[in-house]
Amino acid sequence: MNTPVTLTADRRWPLERPRGRRLRVGIVGCGDVAHRRYLPALADLADRVEVVGCCDPSGHEAARAAESVKGWSSVARGYTDVDRLMADAAPDAIFNLTPAPVHGAVSQAALEAGAHVYSEKPIASSVADADRLIATAQQAGLLLLCAPASAATRRFGWLREIVDSQRFGPLTLAVAHHADPGPAAWREYTGDPSIFYREGVGPVFDHGIYRLHELTMLMGPVRRVQAMGAIGSPQRVVRGGPLAGRTIEVTTPDHVLINLELASGQIAQLLASFGTAATQAPWLELHFTKATISFPGASWDREPGASIYADDDGPLGLEGWMHGVQPPPPDEALGVVEAGVVHFVAVLRGEDAPILTAEHARHVLDVILQAYASISDGQSHETQTTL
Numbered sequence: 001m002n003t004p005v006t007l008t009a010d011r012r013w014p015l016e017r018p019r020g021r022r023l024r025v026g027i028v029g030c031g032d033v034a035h036r037r038y039l040p041a042l043a044d045l046a047d048r049v050e051v052v053g054c055c056d057p058s059g060h061e062a063a064r065a066a067e068s069v070k071g072w073s074s075v076a077r078g079y080t081d082v083d084r085l086m087a088d089a090a091p092d093a094i095f096n097l098t099p100a101p102v103h104g105a106v107s108q109a110a111l112e113a114g115a116h117v118y119s120e121k122p123i124a125s126s127v128a129d130a131d132r133l134i135a136t137a138q139q140a141g142l143l144l145l146c147a148p149a150s151a152a153t154r155r156f157g158w159l160r161e162i163v164d165s166q167r168f169g170p171l172t173l174a175v176a177h178h179a180d181p182g183p184a185a186w187r188e189y190t191g192d193p194s195i196f197y198r199e200g201v202g203p204v205f206d207h208g209i210y211r212l213h214e215l216t217m218l219m220g221p222v223r224r225v226q227a228m229g230a231i232g233s234p235q236r237v238v239r240g241g242p243l244a245g246r247t248i249e250v251t252t253p254d255h256v257l258i259n260l261e262l263a264s265g266q267i268a269q270l271l272a273s274f275g276t277a278a279t280q281a282p283w284l285e286l287h288f289t290k291a292t293i294s295f296p297g298a299s300w301d302r303e304p305g306a307s308i309y310a311d312d313d314g315p316l317g318l319e320g321w322m323h324g325v326q327p328p329p330p331d332e333a334l335g336v337v338e339a340g341v342v343h344f345v346a347v348l349r350g351e352d353a354p355i356l357t358a359e360h361a362r363h364v365l366d367v368i369l370q371a372y373a374s375i376s377d378g379q380s381h382e383t384q385t386t387l
Contacts, residue, residue, distance in 0.1 A: 029097030030056035030065035032191040041341040046072040053089035086113035104129040123361035130362040146361035149340030158327035169289030174268040176211035182274030208272025224261040226380040227371035229253030232275035
């Protein structure tokens with residue numbers, strides 16, 4: 001029987017603050033994702049949130065981000081040091097949008113300074129570092145949530161209800177992918193894409209991690225991992241941003257295939273690639289005993305319709321594909337990144353219970369690390385954590 005994970009935490013909020021005062025938040029990491037996703041999402045919450053500081057090693061980028069929010073966060077200032085941001089601006093919470101290899105260190109510093117944290121994925125670079133973050137947050141009574149925010153979207157709330165209800169029978173197999181050329185090919189990308197093709201990032205840490213969060217949300221924890229990886233394209237020419245036209249080297253596998261054995265006994269598979277031109281394969285297919293749910297198109301499309309193949313052998317059963325099936329209301333369809341911003345703020349205000357838990361992020365990190373260990377030695381590896 002399938003055993004989906006419970007994604008609620010014991011403690012409820014709200015964050016204590018003077019009556020009528022907005023939540024004070026800091027942005028750490030002022031690159032492409034901050035400007036394209038996080039700051040616009042926070043601007044939509046300006047009646048509840050104000051940005052008090054923007055921090056980036058580049059003073060120019062920090063100042064640019066702070067200036068961009070002046071219309072609704074007049075006190076925002078730029079900082080080049082996290083400790084100085086925490087001491088001077090005293091944010092209630094931070095959004096950690098730094099490069100993946102430093103997520104753990106930045107979140108640790110913010111927690112130790114007394115701030116709640118929402119971290120971009122992955123939560124850290126090692127399970128030990130994730131353990132330390134979780135322990136620090138628990139001991140201080142602080143909220144630590146982590147992207148990706150798939151579980152906070154209506155699409156995955158709908159899928160979770162289907163899995164739990166077993167209206168199509170048990171979920172027995174899932175196949176997922178994220179495959180494209182990676183950020184070097186994105187003409188709209190404004191940052192330095194080279195880090196995405198190096199050790200510590202790559203297609204699994206950057207995009208495959210979305211599918212792993214989704215699979216474990218729906219199917220429960222992973223027990224065993226087996227993976228293979230290869231470099232399909234060893235060099236890339238950058239198409240946009242400050243390095244446009246420059247050739248970068250690929251030093252970590254840009255094709256990764258991962259087989260997963262769930263603790264429930266069910267199985268799943270993930271392809272994560274930054275070495276493909278494009279694909280028309282469904283980015284997620286869920287196979288139940290009486291139906292298949294398939295998602296065509298791009299995973300970042302806001303609420304694309306699903307295709308459902310029903311195979312009910314009852315006298316009044318359906319058989320065949322139904323296309324364009326949409327999740328039920330509410331009508332607001334947030335992107336997955338924006339959904340995380342809204343959820344974090346709602347939890348701090350006591351309007352929601354946390355579902356994007358650090359424990360879930362730690363388990364997915366464990367799965368990814370075991371996958372790379374499997375690539376290295378050719379063996380299957382058991383996970384060290386659960387949910």
